Amino acid sequence: MVLATRxxxxxxxxxxxxxxxxxxxxxxxxGSNILTSRPLELLRIQRQLDADDRYNELADPNERxxxxxxxxRIVVLSDAFKALRPAIAQGGPSEWRTIAETLGLPPxxxxxxxxxxxxxxxxxxYSDPDRANVxxxxxxxxxxxxxxxxxxxxxxxxxxxxxxxxxDYLILEQQTDVSDALAFHAKAVDAFDAYLALAPxxxxxxxxxxxxxxxxxxxxx
Numbered sequence: 478m479v480l481a482t483r484x485x486x487x488x489x490x491x492x493x494x495x496x497x498x499x500x501x502x503x504x505x506x507x508g509s510n511i512l513t514s515r516p517l518e519l520l521r522i523q524r525q526l527d528a529d530d531r532y533n534e535l536a537d538p539n540e541r542x543x544x545x546x547x548x549x550r551i552v553v554l555s556d557a558f559k560a561l562r563p564a565i566a567q568g569g570p571s572e573w574r575t576i577a578e579t580l581g582l583p584p585x586x587x588x589x590x591x592x593x594x595x596x597x598x599x600x601x602x603y604s605d606p607d608r609a610n611v612x613x614x615x616x617x618x619x620x621x622x623x624x625x626x627x628x629x630x631x632x633x634x635x636x637x638x639x640x641x642x643x644x645d646y647l648i649l650e651q652q653t654d655v656s657d658a659l660a661f662h663a664k665a666v667d668a669f670d671a672y673l674a675l676a677p678x679x680x681x682x683x684x685x686x687x688x689x690x691x692x693x694x695x696x697x698x
Contacts, residue, residue, distance in 0.1 A: 545683030555669040633668035
């Protein structure tokens with residue numbers, strides 16, 4: 478079944494990926510910088526791990542991957558979510574139940590969803606020490622663009638949760654009007670698109686190429 482195959486692909490996205498919160502290209506330099514010292518780098522790592530323990534929304538900073546590979550996970554997640562629309566519009570209780578259950582599991586549950594996005598743009602740890610984490614010493618607030626991305630992420634998550642609740646309602650009350658469910662789906666898609674539109678073109682192009690590799694690997698028997 479096509480839906481089952483997509484769900485298998487989604488399950489592979491649930492693993493934690495390295496985070497880069499509030500990345501600012503103007504931070505750090507190629508010259509001497511106290512913030513790039515190894516002791517402070519270790520302190521940044523420990524701070525993130527402590528936050529991970531408290532909120533379980535931050536991925537382990539000790540793992541490394543490129544920004545494009547992190548963004549590719551969001552692109553794949555967005556594509557998979559968009560592909561659910563026909564099953565919502567044309568399906569029935571059985572399909573809706575499968576979708577609702579899927580939206581409550583990784584990578585769509587709240588913590589996993591945030592970890593996936595945090596891996597790209599929303600973590601106070603910088604995997605590249607040369608982009609020194611001035612947040613550590615009192616820090617700087619995220620840029621306007623980063624704040625907007627954060628809002629788009631939350632908007633997508635909120636509408637995914639609303640969609641799940643609406644599907645549960647349709648099943649419980651034996652209703653067939655999916656207009657509200659489709660509206661929540663559309664709003665989440667818009668939020669995904671708005672988030673991705675703010676990513677640098679270079680990252681997005683590289684993520685699209687990496688997306689094909691992810692799809693190829695996950696489709697192998």
